[in-house]
Amino acid sequence: xxxxxxxxxxxxxxxxxxxxxxxxxxxxxxxxxxxxxxxxxxxxxxxxxxxxxxxxxxxxxxxxxxxxxxxxxxxxxxxxxxxxxxxxxxxxxxxxxxxxxxxxxxxxxxxxxxxxxxxxxxxxxxxxxxxxxxxxxxxxxxxxxxxxxxxxxxxxxxxxxxxxxxxxxxxxxxxxxxxxxxxxxxxxxxxxxxxxxxxxxxxxxxxxxxxxxxxxxxxxxxxxxxxxxxxxxxxxxxxxxxxxxxxxxxxxxxxxxxxxxxxxxxxxxxxxxxxxxxxxxxxxxxxxxx
Amino acid sequence: xxxxxxxxxxxxxxxxxxxxxxxxxxxxxxxxxxxxxxxxxxxxxxxxxxxxxxxxxxxxxxxxxxxxxxxxxxxxxxxxxxxxxxxxxxxxxxxxxxxxxxxxxxxxxxxxxxxxxxxxxxxxxxxxxxxxxxxxxxxxxxxxxxxxxxxxxxxxxxxxxxxxxxxxxxxxxxxxxxxxxxxxxxxxxxxxxxxxxxxxxxxxxxxxxxxxxxxxxxxxxxxxxxxxxxxxxxxxxxxxxxxxxxxxxxxxxxxxxxxxxxxxxxxxxxxxxxxxxxxxxxxxxxxxxxxxxxxxxxxxxxxxxxxxxxxxxxxxxxxxxxxxxxxxxxxxxxxxxxxxxxxxxxxxxxxxxxxx
Numbered sequence: 001x002x003x004x005x006x007x008x009x010x011x012x013x014x015x016x017x018x019x020x021x022x023x024x025x026x027x028x029x030x031x032x033x034x035x036x037x038x039x040x041x042x043x044x045x046x047x048x049x050x051x052x053x054x055x056x057x058x059x060x061x062x063x064x065x066x067x068x069x070x071x072x073x074x075x076x077x078x079x080x081x082x083x084x085x086x087x088x089x090x091x092x093x094x095x096x097x098x099x100x101x102x103x104x105x106x107x108x109x110x111x112x113x114x115x116x117x118x119x120x121x122x123x124x125x126x127x128x129x130x131x132x133x134x135x136x137x138x139x140x141x142x143x144x145x146x147x148x149x150x151x152x153x154x155x156x157x158x159x160x161x162x163x164x165x166x167x168x169x170x171x172x173x174x175x176x177x178x179x180x181x182x183x184x185x186x187x188x189x190x191x192x193x194x195x196x197x198x199x200x201x202x203x204x205x206x207x208x209x210x211x212x213x214x215x216x217x218x219x220x221x222x223x224x225x226x227x228x229x230x231x232x233x234x235x236x237x238x239x240x241x242x243x244x245x246x247x248x249x250x251x252x253x254x255x256x257x258x259x260x261x262x263x264x265x266x267x268x269x270x271x272x273x274x275x276x277x278x279x280x281x282x283x284x285x286x287x288x289x290x
Numbered sequence: 291x292x293x294x295x296x297x298x299x300x301x302x303x304x305x306x307x308x309x310x311x312x313x314x315x316x317x318x319x320x321x322x323x324x325x326x327x328x329x330x331x332x333x334x335x336x337x338x339x340x341x342x343x344x345x346x347x348x349x350x351x352x353x354x355x356x357x358x359x360x361x362x363x364x365x366x367x368x369x370x371x372x373x374x375x376x377x378x379x380x381x382x383x384x385x386x387x388x389x390x391x392x393x394x395x396x397x398x399x400x401x402x403x404x405x406x407x408x409x410x411x412x413x414x415x416x417x418x419x420x421x422x423x424x425x426x427x428x429x430x431x432x433x434x435x436x437x438x439x440x441x442x443x444x445x446x447x448x449x450x451x452x453x454x455x456x457x458x459x460x461x462x463x464x465x466x467x468x469x470x471x472x473x474x475x476x477x478x479x480x481x482x483x484x485x486x487x488x489x490x491x492x493x494x495x496x497x498x499x500x501x502x503x504x505x506x507x508x509x510x511x512x513x514x515x516x517x518x519x520x521x522x523x524x525x526x527x528x529x530x531x532x533x534x535x536x537x538x539x540x541x542x543x544x545x546x547x548x549x550x551x552x553x554x555x556x557x558x559x560x561x562x563x564x565x566x567x568x569x570x571x572x573x574x575x576x577x578x579x580x581x582x583x584x585x586x587x588x589x590x591x592x593x594x595x596x597x598x599x600x601x602x603x604x605x606x607x608x609x610x611x612x613x614x615x616x617x618x619x620x621x622x623x624x625x626x627x628x629x630x631x632x633x634x635x636x637x638x639x640x641x642x643x644x645x646x
Contacts, residue, residue: 168374171341172436174361175368176388176443186391190378 031252038245049243050250054222055231058247061139062228063254066207069146070154074200077154078192084155085162099155102148107212114145115217137219142227145217146207153206154199161195194270201262208255291352291446291479292317293338298347300333300503307333309503311347320473320480322494324487326526330503331483332451338481339449340364351446364447367440371452373432375424381435382420385410388443410438413472430461437469441476448473450482454489466493487527491515499523521629524557531558531599553631560602562625565590565611573622578613592621 038046049055084096102110118125118136125136135141165188173183211229218225228251235244293315300308307330315321323331336342338349340361348357356364376384385407389398398406411417414434424432433453440448453469454462470493473480484490490497491511499506499514499522507519518524525532533556566573576592576599583589588608592599601621603611613619628636 166372166374168370168372169376171339171361172368172370172374172439173376173387173391175339175341175364175366176391176439177362177365178387178391179362182391186387187376 034245034252035249038242038249041242041246046246046249049246054226055228055247055250057223058226058228058231059251059254061142061225062208062251063258065139065142065146065227066204066210068143069150069207070200070204072143072147073151073154073203074196077151077199077203078158078196080151081155081158081162085159099152102150103152107149107210108216110148111145111213111216114148114213115141118144118217136217137221137225139218139225141217141219142214142225145213146210149210149213150203150206153202154196157195157199157202158192161192165191190269194266197262197266197269201259201266204262205255205259208251293447293479293481294350294353295334295338296348296350298334298337298344298349300330300337300342300344306503308337308344311503311505313498313505313508315479315481317352317479318477319495320470320482320493322490322497323481323483323500324490324497324526325485325500325506327485329500331485331500334500335449335451335481335483338447339366339368341368365443365445366447366449367437367443367445369433369436369440369448369450369453371455373424373429373436375432375436375439377424379423380420381411381416381422381424381427382407384424384435385439385442387439392443406442410442411435413441414438428461429457430465433457433465437472446478448476448478448480450480452483452485455484455486462489469493491527499526501526518557518627519635520633521555521557524627524629529560529600529602531560531563532556533558554628554636556623556626556628558623558626560589560600561587562623563599563601564622564624565592565601565603565613566620566622567611567617568620570620570622573620576619576621578615578617578619581608581613581615583608592619594621 041049050059080099084092084099115136116122118128118141120126120129120134120136122136128135133140135144169187170183173187178186209229211227211233214227215230218227218230220226220230228247232244232247232251235241235247293313295311295313295315298308298311299306309330311330311334313334323334325331333342337344340356340359340363344357348355350356351359351364376387379387386403389403389406392398408417408420411420414437416431416434416438419427419431419435424435427435433456437453450469454465457465466489469480469482482493491514494511496508497511497514498508501522507514507523509517509519514523515527518527524530564570564573569575574594576594578590579593579598580591581588582591583605586605587602588605590601590603590608590613592601599621630636
């Protein structure tokens with residue numbers, strides 16, 4: 001007789017079925033439709049569209065700026081999260097609420113605001129441009145917009161993890177003679193790095209798909225500051241639906257591969273510290289000592 | 291290394307955690323800081339370790355000023371109640387941490403680190419767990435690893451904050467004895483914090499009883515148990531019966547109305563009371579209310595004038611008496627300690643302290 005293992009939580013079948021249906025409707029169906037539509041073109045044609053000079057430039061700008069923005073946020077977002085968790089200061093709740101604003105603000109508003117700020121006659125632009133940094137209407141503008149939009153991802157994923165770090169662990173490191181820097185590098189950073197990678201991946205994914213804020217500050221010059229989402233829209237405006245879906249599919253594939261890499265890396269950092277062999281086995285191997 | 295604590299005070303807001311503490315811990319001694327929670331014992335330990343700064347006073351290590359030394363420069367080993375092991379490191383790396391973070395000049399080479407760590411793991415009898423992660427160990431094993439980690443940097447002082455508080459009774463007893471042996475082998479000074487009087491009395495050379503941020507008594511385990519310096523120490527260390535009385539003519543007159551200046555309280559340990567079936571000279575009548583055999587002793591609750599008196603008899607004595615619930619008996623304290631209204635001990639004659 002085959003014994004069915006008992007689960008503590010009921011409804012596994014129902015919950016899993018629901019999850020699969022929900023995900024299919026929400027994600028697989030639209031994406032599948034897009035891929036099917038693209039399949040009307042041959043692989044060669046899709047590649048021709050994707051590898052055209054203008055598309056390649058757009059991909060480079062999109063992924064490059066997104067990567068840069070995610071990296072900037074991984075660094076500064078970590079500092080923001082650290083300060084918000086660790087130090088009490090007046091107005092902390094206010095600052096904490098500020099972090100979420102990029103989520104709430106219509107992205108177009110953010111784009112227009114940033115463009116006005118960094119334009120040659122804007123509040124910031126008029127001081128920066130004479131120094132030789134042109135931000136508005138260049139790829140740097142894209143990086144600025146994406147950094148603004150994706151800040152909450154890193155901060156919000158890191159905060160609970162930093163809260164979880166026991167102060168005692170740091171005190172233990174200090175009593176063993178470790179400096180602040182060594183304690184951070186050897187104790188704190190390994191503890192938060194999986195969450196940091198998650199925040200980085202989320203920020204990156206969001207940045208790749210961002211459209212609204214970028215188009216107002218980028219200047220949208222083909223080959224220089226044109227992002228892929230904008231290229232897709234302009235193809236649609238020319239009724240080139242197949243061209244648009246081709247670009248979308250390639251973008252999707254690239255994003256998927258990149259996110260998969262990040263996930264694997266994250267899984268590895270999170271699990272490299274877990275030895276899954278049960279203790280009893282180890283005890284047996286050690287000759288039953290203790 | 292000896293530790294001298296001079297006039298240390300610490301407040302958290304309006305709460306006085308430590309109130310002018312003075313304490314000397316000579317080299318090689320194992321001292322227990324004993325007290326109820328909130329009495330300041332952990333704060334004092336953390337100030338010694340440099341994890342907390344005192345509002346006033348100073349700490350001297352071997353006679354040298356150490357009040358403002360950073361925790362990392364104090365060369366103390368610290369063991370936390372909840373272990374505080376590095377979760378993402380193996381047991382080996384946890385113990386090796388203190389050696390690996392040494393400045394390059396002092397850092398031992400890899401072979402030497404391996405030798406030292408395995409030696410320490412052998413000392414705590416867990417060398418077979420070197421490649422495990424803390425999450426795979428039991429509480430007792432984790433605490434032993436925490437100890438090995440603290441000892442790796444060869445500290446001159448070992449500080450332990452309720453080290454066995456989170457463990458079950460059997461493991462706790464085992465680790466207690468093992469800590470005592472370890473302390474004797476390592477020739478270091480150790481201070482450990484506990485709220486468990488049995489633990490303090492069993493392990494320590496000296497017990498420091500604390501309450502409300504003050505030291506109530508310092509003495510050997512025998513001293514603090516058999517001649518407590520204050521009513522608090524009496525009540526904190528073991529069970530006790532309290533009799534209201536007044537002191538007159540050198541005697542504690544139990545149960546006389548305490549109207550005059552001689553108002554006092556008499557303390558009697560349950561095992562210092564005799565029970566007899568017939569009238570005792572200087573004894574009091576009572577009825578037996580409960581009989582609880584607890585392992586080697588039998589605890590008896592007597593009812594006397596609507597007050598409960600706790601008595602502990604040995605099994606043999608109980609078998610000779612064969613007390614039954616409801617039975618009328620006589621009891622008489624063998625030994626009594628009287629504290630006056632000012633909480634100071636009052637001298638009473640050894641024999642027949644009581645006048646009824």
